[in-house]
Each structure stands twice: as structure tokens, then as C-alpha cells.
Amino acid sequence: MIFNQVADAAAALQNFLITRQPVTLLTGAGLSTDSGIPDYRDAHGQWKRNPPMQHHEFMGDSELRKRYWGRSLHGWPTLYHAQPNAAHYAIAALQRQGLIDTIITQNVDGLHQRAGSDRVINLHGYANDMICMSCCAHSQRLDMHERCLAANPDFKVSRLAEETHVAPDGDADIEVDFSSFVVPECLYCGGILKPDVVYFGDNVPRPRVEQAQQALRDSNALLVVGSSLMVFSGFRFARQASAENQPIALLTRGTTRADQLASLKLDTDISATLQALSI
Numbered sequence: 001m002i003f004n005q006v007a008d009a010a011a012a013l014q015n016f017l018i019t020r021q022p023v024t025l026l027t028g029a030g031l032s033t034d035s036g037i038p039d040y041r042d043a044h045g046q047w048k049r050n051p052p053m054q055h056h057e058f059m060g061d062s063e064l065r066k067r068y069w070g071r072s073l074h075g076w077p078t079l080y081h082a083q084p085n086a087a088h089y090a091i092a093a094l095q096r097q098g099l100i101d102t103i104i105t106q107n108v109d110g111l112h113q114r115a116g117s118d119r120v121i122n123l124h125g126y127a128n129d130m131i132c133m134s135c136c137a138h139s140q141r142l143d144m145h146e147r148c149l150a151a152n153p154d155f156k157v158s159r160l161a162e163e164t165h166v167a168p169d170g171d172a173d174i175e176v177d178f179s180s181f182v183v184p185e186c187l188y189c190g191g192i193l194k195p196d197v198v199y200f201g202d203n204v205p206r207p208r209v210e211q212a213q214q215a216l217r218d219s220n221a222l223l224v225v226g227s228s229l230m231v232f233s234g235f236r237f238a239r240q241a242s243a244e245n246q247p248i249a250l251l252t253r254g255t256t257r258a259d260q261l262a263s264l265k266l267d268t269d270i271s272a273t274l275q276a277l278s279i
Contacts, residue, residue: 028227134191
């Protein structure tokens with residue numbers, strides 16, 4: 001069934017949660033837009049901007065890495081300073097009540113945890129962490145941000161602020177000459193530093209996928225919030241739920257890849273719908 005009005009959608013979702021508890025929750029970029037983090041796709045599942053950088057591009061092209069880190073000086077602070085919104089807090093409350101069990105999130109912003117949720121699987125990693133691609137040393141993204149600022153004192157982020165659009169992963173649309181941008185290397189081995197997230201074209205670590213798959217098996221249904229499921233890393237869980245005869249509910253604006261698999265489609269505002277629950 002499809003619901004387009006918030007009150008009707010909330011009533012249907014409330015019934016879904018109460019009768020199917022505990023439910024596994026899968027969340028995507030649409031959940032964090034009210035926190036000021038833009039999403040990737042429009043209501044038809046099409047890219048709103050150029051597709052994100054591919055893993056092989058980041059690793060294989062030093063000029064693209066310069067562009068990424070130069071643009072991130074403006075884009076990443078939006079991610080770093082973002083605060084959980086009403087939907088994140090509503091989900092944390094539903095989890096405390098036992099209606100939602102594990103949260104599988106495609107987002108890399110950490111806002112579920114900051115809102116008080118536990119049992120969260122960061123499917124694509126966490127954007128505020130860094131990893132060296134040679135020695136695997138872990139570090140904080142804030143340290144990399146400050147090192148980039150120190151190494152590039154003439155690169156003025158502030159003058160670009162009104163001309164750019166931030167991306168969901170901390171990138172930003174800035175078109176200037178980055179050829180002289182200095183990208184800091186790993187302090188331990190001189191290797192390439194990369195945000196500890198799964199880039200497009202890379203694979204989610206198998207143990208993480210298996211943990212999420214088991215969490216879904218241990219629940220009674222799948223609820224998808226704020227994701228078009230156009231990326232297979234998320235869509236695989238809708239396919240699993242369908243194959244195992246678990247009901248699927250979708251709360252997101254526009255088209256999703258799993259529309260034909262779902263028993264309940266809620267095409268309404270996420271925060272408003274979750275806040276309208278009277279559980």
C-alpha cells in the first residue's frame with residue numbers, strides 16, 4: 001500500500017512497527033537532510049550532482065586527490081558540525097522501546113549514535129575517521145583537515161563559501177586550480193591517507209555485510225528510511241528480506257529500487273512522519 005499523507009503514513013508505520021517488532025532499520029542520506037547534509041539523488045533516483053569519486057580514482061590519480069582534499073576544506077566541516085535532527089531522535093526512542101533493533105546505516109555522519117542510538121552498523125564507515133592505505137594506521141579526520149589548512153595557507157576557503165555546494169560525503173563543488181595543493185601523507189609511513197569510508201566502486205567489508213545480514217535474519221521485518229536503494233550495498237538487504245518473506249516498509253520521498261518488493265510505501269516527509277507516531 002502507498003500513503004502520501006503524513007497522518008495516514010504515521011498510522012500505517014505505527015501498525016507496521018507494533019505488529020512486526022523487532023524491526024531492522026536501514027537508513028540513507030534522506031534521513032540527514034534536515035541536519036543540513038544534502039542527499040545524493042532526486043525523487044526519481046537520479047544524481048543531483050556529479051557522482052562521487054570512485055575508489056580507483058582516489059587511489060590512482062594524485063591530481064584528483066588534490067582536488068578532493070582542497071574541496072573538502074569547505075565541504076567536510078558541514079559534516080563535522082552537523083547535529084542530529086528530529087528523525088534521528090525519534091529513531092533512538094523507537095530503538096529504546098524495542099520496536100527497532102539493529103540500525104544499518106548507509107550514512108557516514110555518525111548522527112544515529114549522537115542521537116543516542118546503539119546497535120548501529122556503519123555500513124559505509126565513518127567520515128570523521130582516517131586510514132592509511134599502506135600501513136593501515138588510523139587517525140582523526142580533524143587532524144587531516146588541520147594539516148591541509150597548515151600546508152595550504154594561501155588556499156582561501158572562506159571566499160568560496162557562497163559559490164559552492166556541499167556534498168553528502170564531505171566533498172564540495174568547487175572548480176578552481178588545485179594543482180599546487182599540498183596533500184599531507186601518513187605520518188608513520190608516507191602512504192596515502194583516505195577517509196575510512198567505502199567509496200563508490202569499492203566493496204563493503206565482508207564481515208560487516210554478514211553482521212548486517214544476520215541482524216536482519218534475527219528480526220521480523222525491514223524498514224527503510226531515507227534511501228532510494230539505488231546502490232546495491234543497501235538494496236541487497238531489501239532483496240534478502242524479500243527472499244526470506246520478511247515484510248518491507250519504505251519511508252522516503254520518491255522512487256526506490258525496492259518499490260516492487262515493499263508491502264508498505266510511505267512517500268512522506270521523514271521527520272514529520274516519525275514525529276507523528278504515538279507509540
